[in-house]
Amino acid sequence: METKKILTRDNSTTDELYALVEKEYKGIQLEYNEAFYLDYSVDENTGLINKETKEKYYTKNQMERNIKALKNAYHIAKGAASPSEIIDFRSKYNISASTFSLILGFSKNTISNIENEGITSLSSGRLIKMCLENKKVVYKYVQLCDAIDNLKKEEISKRLMEECT
Amino acid sequence: MMLELPNTAENITLIQDFLDETRRRIFEGVEITFTSKANSELQDLVLDFEIEIEDIEEAIENLTTENYYRGIDPSNSADFNVCAFCTKIGKSNVDIYLKYGLEVSGLQILLFSNHLPKYPMAQPFKI
Numbered sequence: 001m002e003t004k005k006i007l008t009r010d011n012s013t014t015d016e017l018y019a020l021v022e023k024e025y026k027g028i029q030l031e032y033n034e035a036f037y038l039d040y041s042v043d044e045n046t047g048l049i050n051k052e053t054k055e056k057y058y059t060k061n062q063m064e065r066n067i068k069a070l071k072n073a074y075h076i077a078k079g080a081a082s083p084s085e086i087i088d089f090r091s092k093y094n095i096s097a098s099t100f101s102l103i104l105g106f107s108k109n110t111i112s113n114i115e116n117e118g119i120t121s122l123s124s125g126r127l128i129k130m131c132l133e134n135k136k137v138v139y140k141y142v143q144l145c146d147a148i149d150n151l152k153k154e155e156i157s158k159r160l161m162e163e164c165t
Numbered sequence: 166m167m168l169e170l171p172n173t174a175e176n177i178t179l180i181q182d183f184l185d186e187t188r189r190r191i192f193e194g195v196e197i198t199f200t201s202k203a204n205s206e207l208q209d210l211v212l213d214f215e216i217e218i219e220d221i222e223e224a225i226e227n228l229t230t231e232n233y234y235r236g237i238d239p240s241n242s243a244d245f246n247v248c249a250f251c252t253k254i255g256k257s258n259v260d261i262y263l264k265y266g267l268e269v270s271g272l273q274i275l276l277f278s279n280h281l282p283k284y285p286m287a288q289p290f291k292i
Binding site: 064 | 166196199201202203212217238247264273277278
């Protein structure tokens with residue numbers, strides 16, 4: 001993957017860097033990867049640039065991604081399904097993201113959005129987690145889903161039930 | 166320590182110019198850069214009060230001289246003009262301390278601090 005480039009204060013390009021963040025919040029240990037870049041440090045009281053040392057800075061875009069990752073880590077720590085858990089479940093039972101989304105009663109792109117961008121709602125994330133942990137619930141939702149055809153229902157149900165028996 | 170400018174017409178104009186320059190840069194498309202400290206503080210605001218980056222931007226854009234708390238070295242000898250304000254922010258309308266700098270020979274808007282005030286903040290230009 002090509003490294004992202006960031007423009008520093010003196011208009012030279014620098015690489016976007018990544019680091020694992022470990023943060024404790026209200027007794028919960030959160031872990032996620034953050035994006036940042038390095039530039040000369042600035043004294044916040046004097047406003048003077050120190051060209052001897054560099055420190056971490058964050059563009060708006062990096063902040064947006066980091067906050068999304070933070071929220072995702074927080075929701076997972078509070079019991080939501082992680083994107084990788086959803087992907088693993090779908091892969092195991094060969095269900096596409098859009099179909100799984102419809103089975104659970106979301107709009108077509110919801111699961112795909114969650115898998116790519118993380119959990120944005122704790123309540124949805126927890127409900128998905130409960131479904132992933134109880135295939136009989138998913139099986140029931142497959143039977144109740146009007147948005148997929150009967151052949152597909154049968155195929156998915158068979159795969160789910162094979163595991164249950 | 167940042168100095169507190171006394172409430173004079175000249176100083177109010179100085180802070181107004183700072184705010185006008187901030188808005189001009191944002192209007193021209195300059196985005197706020199966060200220091201490591203501001204990043205860490207915003208994480209707590211996100212989790213505690215559902216504050217978003219847009220809330221910080223909006224708060225900065227809507228600052229007035231009455232929100233002034235400390236700063237700007239009138240000697241203009243630094244690389245950044247740094248100024249601190251106190252304002253309300255987000256859906257929960259919490260008080261927040263904002264400290265940011267405008268790069269003098271460039272366009273960067275650098276956010277140093279965004280956190281709940283640790284003590285009551287006197288705002289010398291408040292009417």
